[in-house]
Amino acid sequence: xxxxxxxxxxxxxxxxxxxxxxxxxxxxxxxxxxxxxxxxxxxxxxxxxxxxxxxxxxxxxxxxxxxxxxxxxxxxxxxxxxxxxxxxxxxxxxxxxxxxxxxxxxxxxxxxxxxxxxxxxxxxxxxxxxxxxxxxxxxxxxxxxxxxxxxxxxxxxxxxxxxxxxxxxxxxxxxxxxxxxxxxxxxxxxxxxxxxxxxxxxxxxxxxxxxxxxxxxxxxxxxxxxxxxxxxxxxxxxxxxxxxxxxxxxxxxxxxxxxxxxxxxxxxxxxxxxxxxxxxxxxxxxxxxxxxxxxxxxxxxxxxxxxxxxxxxxxxxxxxxxxxxxxxxxxxxxxxxxxxxxxxxxxxxxxxxxxxxxxxxxxxxxxxxxxxxxxxxxxxxxxxxxxxxxxxxxxxxxxxxxxxxxxxxxxxxxxxxxxxxxxxxxxxxxxxxxxxxxxxxxxxxxxxxxxxxxxxxxxxxxxxxxxxxxxxxxxxxxxxxxxxxxxxxxxxxxxxxxxxxxxxxxxxxxx
Numbered sequence: 123x124x125x126x127x128x129x130x131x132x133x134x135x136x137x138x139x140x141x142x143x144x145x146x147x148x149x150x151x152x153x154x155x156x157x158x159x160x161x162x163x164x165x166x167x168x169x170x171x172x173x174x175x176x177x178x179x180x181x182x183x184x185x186x187x188x189x190x191x192x193x194x195x196x197x198x199x200x201x202x203x204x205x206x207x208x209x210x211x212x213x214x215x216x217x218x219x220x221x222x223x224x225x226x227x228x229x230x231x232x233x234x235x236x237x238x239x240x241x242x243x244x245x246x247x248x249x250x251x252x253x254x255x256x257x258x259x260x261x262x263x264x265x266x267x268x269x270x271x272x273x274x275x276x277x278x279x280x281x282x283x284x285x286x287x288x289x290x291x292x293x294x295x296x297x298x299x300x301x302x303x304x305x306x307x308x309x310x311x312x313x314x315x316x317x318x319x320x321x322x323x324x325x326x327x328x329x330x331x332x333x334x335x336x337x338x339x340x341x342x343x344x345x346x347x348x349x350x351x352x353x354x355x356x357x358x359x360x361x362x363x364x365x366x367x368x369x370x371x372x373x374x375x376x377x378x379x380x381x382x383x384x385x386x387x388x389x390x391x392x393x394x395x396x397x398x399x400x401x402x403x404x405x406x407x408x409x410x411x412x413x414x415x416x417x418x419x420x421x422x423x424x425x426x427x428x429x430x431x432x433x434x435x436x437x438x439x440x441x442x443x444x445x446x447x448x449x450x451x452x453x454x455x456x457x458x459x460x461x462x463x464x465x466x467x468x469x470x471x472x473x474x475x476x477x478x479x480x481x482x483x484x485x486x487x488x489x490x491x492x493x494x495x496x497x498x499x500x501x502x503x504x505x506x507x508x509x510x511x512x513x514x515x516x517x518x519x520x521x522x523x524x525x526x527x528x529x530x531x532x533x534x535x536x537x538x539x540x541x542x543x544x545x546x547x548x549x550x551x552x553x554x555x556x557x558x559x560x561x562x563x564x565x566x567x568x569x570x571x572x573x574x575x576x577x578x579x580x581x582x583x584x585x586x587x588x589x590x591x592x593x594x595x596x597x598x599x600x601x602x603x604x605x606x607x608x609x610x611x612x613x614x615x616x617x618x619x620x621x622x623x624x625x626x627x628x629x630x631x632x633x
Contacts, residue, residue, distance in 0.1 A: 131323045131324055131326075131327045132327075133258070133259065133260030133261075133262075133324060133327060133328060134258075134259060134260055134262065134263070135258070135259045135263045135266065135267065138258040138259070138324075141254075141258060141318070141319055141321075142255060142258050142259070142267070142270075144313065144317055144318060145251045145254055145255055145258075145271070145318065146270055146271065146274045147274070147313065148210070148247070148251055148310055148313050148314055148318065149247075149248065149251045149271055149274045149275045149278075150274040150275065150277070150278040151278070151306040151307075151309055151310040151313075152243075152244065152247045152248050152251065152275055152278075152310065153274065153275035153276055153277070153278030153279040153282070154278040154279070154281075154282045154302070154303075154306040155217055155220065155240060155243060155244070155303060155306050155307070155310075156240070156244065156279050156282075157278055157279040157280065157281065157282025157283045157285075157286065157394075158220075158221070158224070158282060158286055158299065158300055158302070158303050158306075159182075159224075159237075159240075159286075160279060160282070160283035160286070160369060160390060160391075160394070161283045161284070161286055161287035161290070161373065161383075161386065161387045161390050161391070162286055162287060162290045162295055162299060162373075162383075163182060163233070164179055164370060164371075164373045164374055165290070165295060165373065165377070165383070166233070166295050166296070167179040167182075167230065167233075168374075169295065170295060170296070171229065171230050171233075173230060175494075175498055176370075176371065176374065176493075176494045176497040176498050176502070177491070177494030177495055177497070177498050178230075178494075179370065179374070179494070180366075180370040180371070180490035180491070180493065180494040181230075181234060181490070181494075182230075182233055182234055182237045183237075183366050183369060183370050183486050183487070183489075183490035184486075184487045184490045184491055185234050185237050185238050185241065185487075186237040186238070186240055186241045186244075186486060186487075187241070187362070187366060187483055187484060187485070187486025187487030187488075187489075187490065188241070188484070188487045189237075189238045189240075189241025189242055189245070190240075190241035190242070190244045190245045190483045190486070191241075191245070191479070191480045191481070191482075191483040191484040191486075191487065192245070192480065193241060193242050193244075193245025193246055193249075194245045194249050194476050194479035194480050194482075194483055195476045195477060195479070195480035196245075196476070197209055197245055197246050197249040197250060197472075197476055197479075198249060198253070198472045198473045198474070198475050198476015198477065198479070199472075199473050199476055201249075201250070201253055201472035201473070201476070202322075202325075202469070202472060202473075205320050205322065206250045206253055206254050206257075206320055206321055206322070206472070207250075207254075207314065207318050207319065207320040208320075209246050209249075209250045210246065210247055210250040210251065210254075210314045210318060211311065211314045211315050212246055213242070213243050213244075213245070213246025213247035213250065213314075214243070214247060214307060214310045214311035214314055214315075215311065216239050216242045216243045216246065217239070217240075217243040217247075217303075217306070217307040217310065217311070218307050218308075218311070219236075219239065220236050220239050220240055220243070220303060220307065221300045221301065221303030221304050221307065223235060223236040223239070224236050224296070224300045224303070225296055225297040225300050225301075226297075245479070245483070247310065247314075248275065249475065249476065249479055251271060252268070252271060252459055252475060252479075253321075253471065253472045253475055254318075254320075254321045255267045255268070255270075255271050256268070256459070256463050256471065256475075257321035257324040257325050257328070257468075257471075258321055258324055260324075260328055261328075261463075261464075262409070263406075263409060264408075264409065264460045264463045264464070265405045265406060265407065265408030265409035265410075265456055265457065265460040266405045266406045266408075266409055267405070268401075268405050268408070268455075268456035268457075268459040268460050268463075269401040269402055269403070269404055269405010269406060269408070269456040270401075270402065270405060271456075272398070272401045272405070272455050272456050272459075273398045273399065273400075273401040273402045273405070274398070275398070276394045276395075276397045276398035276401070276455075277394070277395060277398030277399065278398075279394040279398070280391045280392070280393070280394035280395035280397070280398055281391070281395065282302070283387065283390055283391045283394065284387050284388065284390075284391035284395075285299075285302070286299035286300075286302075286387075287299075287383060287384070287386065287387025287388075287390065287391070288384065288387055290383055290387075291382070291383040291384050291387070325468050325469065325471075328468040329467070329468045329469055329563065329581060336467045336469070336470055336581055336584060337466065337467070337470055337474065338584070340466075340470055340473045340474055340477060341477050344462070344466075344474045344477040344478055345477060345481065348465065349523050349524060349525055350461065350465050350524055350525060351461075351462065351465050351466075351474065351478070352523070353417075353519060353520050353523045353524040354417070354458050354461050354462060354478065354524075355477070355478050355481045355482070356481070356516060356519060357417055357421055357454065357458070357516050357517075357519070357520055358458050358478055358479075358481060358482030358485070359481045359482055359484055359485040359488070360421070360485060360512055360513055360515075360516035361421070361424070361451065361454055361455070361458075361482065361485065361513075361516075362482050362483055362484075362485030362486050362489065363485035363486075363488050363489035363492070363509060363512065363513075364424060364428060364485075364489060364509045364510075364512075364513050365451070365485070365486070365489070366485060366486040366487070366488075366489030366490045366493070367489045367490075367493040367505065367506065367509050368393065368447070369486075370489075370490055370493065370494070371493055371497060371502055371505065371506070372389075372390060373386055373390060374502065375431075375502050375503075375506075376389055376390075376440065378502070379435065379440075381437065385437055388441070389437070389440045389441060389444055390444075392441055392444040392445050392448065393444040393445070393447050393448045393451075394448065395448065396444070396445045396447075396448025396449055396452065397447075397448035397449075397451045397452050397455070398448075398452075399452075400448060400449050400451075400452025400453070401452045401455060401456050403452075404416070404452045404453050404455075404456055404457065405456035405460070408456055408457040408460045408461075409460070413457050413460065413461045413464075414520060414521075414524045414525070416453050416454065416457045417453075417454050417457055417458070417461075417517075417520045417524070418517050418520045418521050418524075419450075419453060419517075420450045420451065420452075420453030420454035420457070421450070421454060421513055421514075421516050421517035421520060422450075422514060422517040423446065423447075423449065423450030423453070424447060424450040424451060424454075424513050425510050425511070425512075425513035425514035425516075425517060426510075426514070427443050427446045427447045427450060428447070428506055428509060428510035428513060429506075429507065429510040429511075430443055431443050431506055431510075432503050432506055432507055432510075458478065458482070459475065459478075462474055462475050462478050463475075467581060469581060489509065492505075492508070492509075493505040493506075493508075493509060496508055539611075539623050539624075540603060540604070540608075540623055540624050540625065540626040541597055541623040541624070541625060541626060542626045542627075543625065543626065543627060543631060543632050543633075546558070546597055546625065549595075550574065554595060555593070555594060555595055556594075556595045556596075556597060557576065557590065557594055557595070557596050557597070558572055558574055558575040558576070558597045558598075558599055558625070559575065559576060559577075559578050559596055559597070559598050559599065559610065560572065560575040560576065560577045560578070560599045560600070560629065561578060561579060561580040561583070561598055561599070561600055561606045561607055561609075561610040562577070562579065562580075562600050562601060562606065562629075563579050564577060564579065566601065570629060570630075571629055572599060572629055572632050575599055575629075580606045580609060580610055583610060583613050583614075584613075587617060590619070592618050592619060592620075594619065595621050595622070596611075596614050596619050596621075596622045596623075597622070597623055597624070597625050598610040598611045598614070598622065598623075598624045598625065599624070599625040599628055599629050599632075600624075600628050600629065601628050601629055601630055602627070602628045602630055602631070603624060603625055603626055603627050603628030603631065604624065604628075607624035607625060607628060608624045610624065611623060611624040
């Protein structure tokens with residue numbers, strides 16, 4: 123990125139509020155596409171297609187979950203090559219035929235096909251808006267950005283679920299509830315194509331200041347090997363596993379309790395609405411409080427509420443429990459994405475988020491398969507109990523395995539020492555075997571650097587490890603010292619370069 127572009131690109135919610143607000147609206151359309159089905163598709167399966175087996179009814183969620191999960195992964199993997207905006211536009215193209223298919227489906231296979239398209243649409247569009255918002259705001263308000271993003275999406279899910287449930291009770295299950303899908307798909311495509319701007323330059327800007335080392339194996343470290351990324355990924359999977367159960371079985375459970383479509387629509391809508399509104403607050407909390415604690419309490423709360431649903435009978439019971447379930451989910455959802463953003467380098471963020479969302483949304487498929495089998499064999503209530511237990515177990519994994527992000531960051535920055543410019547000059551005068559490594563980006567290096575320093579950007583340190591012998595004494599430098607240079611010193615120390623220090627005062631303080 124040249125200097126002119128760099129000077130015009132700024133990170134932060136305030137500086138990018140127009141594009142950020144547009145992406146919020148786009149993501150509301152994304153959530154609305156899911157909300158079309160949320161209240162009424164299980165009833166369509168039973169009433170119009172005569173499907174009785176719970177596992178067969180939940181098949182649409184299985185196909186949706188698998189397709190969305192795989193699409194999430196490739197959206198992340200291709201974001202830097204294809205472009206975030208391009209992927210967003212492609213996602214909306216896949217949405218265009220969905221309402222038409224849902225309205226005119228003559229058998230259940232057409233419903234499944236529509237949900238495959240919906241999975242592709244959701245994977246491309248939701249993943250792209252998530253990554254682009256993180257790109258725009260930088261590190262400071264990452265949690266708030268994710269809270270606003272997820273809030274817009276799930277408020278739309280809840281509102282549209284309520285609206286389609288009401289329309290179904292007044293005018294029938296089809297076709298009227300699905301007409302608004304045309305509005306969402308058309309507006310989403312037009313807004314993305316003509317008004318959204320790509321965020322590639324924001325990624326480049328953040329790369330120049332990031333102190334996060336690159337992952338060696340993005341897929342495996344995000345999946346499990348990294349204690350924090352792995353903890354977040356497993357919790358994401360379990361969260362959506364129980365959400366898949368709520369999506370597929372909850373309306374059937376409520377109908378079995380004797381509630382009509384009006385009441386079912388209200389109960390089903392309360393959960394995503396509280397989830398959506400709650401994220402406006404929990405997203406900001408994730409910027410200030412321990413992500414580990416928020417994730418633990420959120421998952422634990424979900425597990426407790428799901429177990430209590432086994433014993434609920436009254437309309438009031440389900441309203442209260444749905445609201446609390448939404449609050450528990452609100453605690454974890456923006457925190458998942460903010461945590462992934464904290465632990466990954468900007469250049470790898472999209473790919474790591476893609477891996478996380480692969481596993482998170484696989485939970486829909488796993489949840490639908492598992493709960494369908496248990497519901498057909500033992501009944502709906504045992505199925506709810508099993509999912510509740512798995513959710514509590516996920517909370518325990520977070521408690522045991524995850525570390526405190528702020529504590530880790532502090533340890534990385536203080537686990538090495540700085541060396542003064544005077545001492546470095548003295549050692550060089552004595553012909554000590556010493557190398558100054560400037561870890562800023564090439565543009566910063568070209569503008570001003572220490573004459574004796576070589577330039578290896580922080581993100582490329584691992585690629586150049588074999589450039590030095592292990593007995594080489596390395597001094598790392600950045601602009602002011604203590605940021606990227608401290609992170610780089612920690613990296614060299616961890617890789618066997620004993621005695622590595624970072625330059626006090628940095629390049630600007632050299633003279």
